[in-house]
Amino acid sequence: MNSRIQTTVKNTDALRIKSLGKSYADLDALEPLDLTVARGESIALVGHNGSGKSTLLRLLAGLLEASSGTARIMGHPIGTVDARAALSFIPDDPVLYDDLSVREHVEYISRLHGGPGCDAVAEALIEQLGLAHRADDLPTRFSRGLRQRTSVLVAFSRSFDVLLVDEPFVGLDAAGKATVLELFKSANERGAAVVVATHEEQYVARVSRCVALRDGVLVHDGPATPDDVVRLVS
């Protein structure tokens, strides 16, 4: 197993959201919503463009400030040190350092989270994501797909209880998608909650719960087939 999952808190929901909302001056990006995600649960977050998926994920990651409501990650309020330690976020736009190689990214991020750095587990993860031959290259010279793989690598090279992922399959080839799906699956099996904003059929077919947003409003929370997803996002 290549990813690092921490299971520090027992008997606590991985994610507990109460009336969490985000509005800008004249736009409600996300109407207040309630949501609970159990540990080890896997969720597909779907919705059309501008429905509020990224806003919800970025609120939970602490990158946006909520206009209303609260959210807890493993029982800790979002933005606190404990919540940051428990949560790993893969954004839709890979944000990487211009002057660090792939391996240096892993070393840095892992150690920032109190990990061992780029050890054998991390090296195996690099291999699994097909980055071994580019591990000493700068990601600035990478294609979109390789940058996305690096972003996934960075997210998995540290410990977490909750994984939030925004459109992870954009730019990935079939092999890359399969690897990333495998990583999500293994994260679930180790007890981490995984929330992925995607319409990717392979992922949607695998999860038992689908959360759909439309114009910032929660319109569905429960099982859904890929056909249901098409209906929900249209």
Added chain:
Amino acid sequence: MRDTDSTAALVELRNARKRVRTANIDWVDAMYRAYILTIVGVVAVIVASGYVGDSEVSAQGLVDFREYAPAAIGLLGAVAVAIGLRSGARGGPLALEAADVRHVLLAPIDRGRALRGAAFRQIRHASLGALAVGAIGGQLAARRLPGNPIAWTLCGAAVALLAALAALGAGYVAAGRRWSGRLVNPVALAIVAWSTADLAAATATSPLDLLGRLALWPLHVDLLAIVGIVLTLLVPLAGIRFVEGLSIEAAERRSALIGRLAFAATLQDLRTVLVLRRQLAQEHARRKPWARFVPGARRWPVWGRGCRGVLRWPAVRWVRVLVLGACAGAATAGIAEGTTPLVVAAGLAMYIAGLDSIEPLAQEVDHPSRTDGFPMVRGAVHVRHLAVSGVVMTVASLVGLGIAVALRPQMSTLGVGAITVVTATIGSVAGAAISTIAGPPDQVSSWAIGAPEIAGMHTIVRLLWPPSLCTIGFVPVIVATRLAADHRPTVNSTTATSALLVLMLEVGMIAWVYAREPVLANIRASFDSFGKAA
């Protein structure tokens, strides 16, 4: 996991990255830059010295200086602090690397430790710049004022340093405490107003004015300055204390924009700089326009489109344009009083306002493929967009005229001002238009890859011509001032002739906006055919 481990990792990696950056520096290039910077600095000091002169001030001048200088210096400091506060309300003045926001600030480490390092680096850079500027100011003061030149230099440097620290500190406090614009703007205004009132009353009561007293220590050691020093130093200390409260949302937005802003500035891409600066200030078009009815919109669609854009301006942009118009008016009053160099300030104010007013045209220039589909030549569309800009700038110029008349209530001010409203308005529109349609310099044009002397000259002309055109709009004021000095009527045939010549030049520039593309295409075709023949 221990926080100390993570912090140690952060420090270790930052040091490693610093070592890599230092190792990658091209020292020859760095020395060349330092050499150019030194030459520019020396030239600037010599030019400034020329304006200051060498003769010692008169006794009355010295009395006036003692009376007004602390408040004037304090006002400069107050403006710096106000800018810092406004920047803080938008998440500044720290500009973090985007990856640092995502990875370091979201890591389970003390944000205070992560942010203080960046704050100290920014303070270090700003302090060096402030020390240099303050020392030069002190040197220039020592040329005309009694007292030890070294003392003037040291005091100048100290005051500039403390003002810079206060400005940065105020920004950190505002950002860390998440003060909004609604809170910060009145506070910033009050700070500037206090110092302005002090200047008008020839007193020095505000904390920054007390700091201004330090600048005059070579003349007279005023112990009240120590109060100013202590109060000023408290601000950066509070800033460092509170900086950890910085909003991650604001930091992320800022980090993305600042990088692009710096890149655009490097490429001299003024339009991109303006657009990014507006995004940084979150200056968005209003969803609901100030008014919906636009007269003539059906008959003249370009005019209608421009009006609709202007009617969606946020209030802050209207205020900025009108304040710039007022500044130009105040500078014009100064020119009439004999301070001719203020013409540069007036021209620059109108140029900046003009760049705001030209927004509808700039939007067309940003997307040339749109105008390709219009059933008319592109130059015609561009020129028609200038009408709206002209209306906006007329309003700004009239505000300027009002300020000039208020500062110098004479019939001659009104007469010359009325003429200048026309020349300055058209000049600002023309200057902003040619700057916008020219776009950023083409890095691979024949000019850019030609001999360095020619390429350099071309760059300077491109950069300076648009604001110069705005400045030329104030020539009638200079002519009238000269006439007044000769005890002749200020509004006469000489003034009218000068205004007419200026107008001809400005209209010529607007004609260039119309004809630019076909003329340049013809020139290129001629060069190509010449090349083939050769």
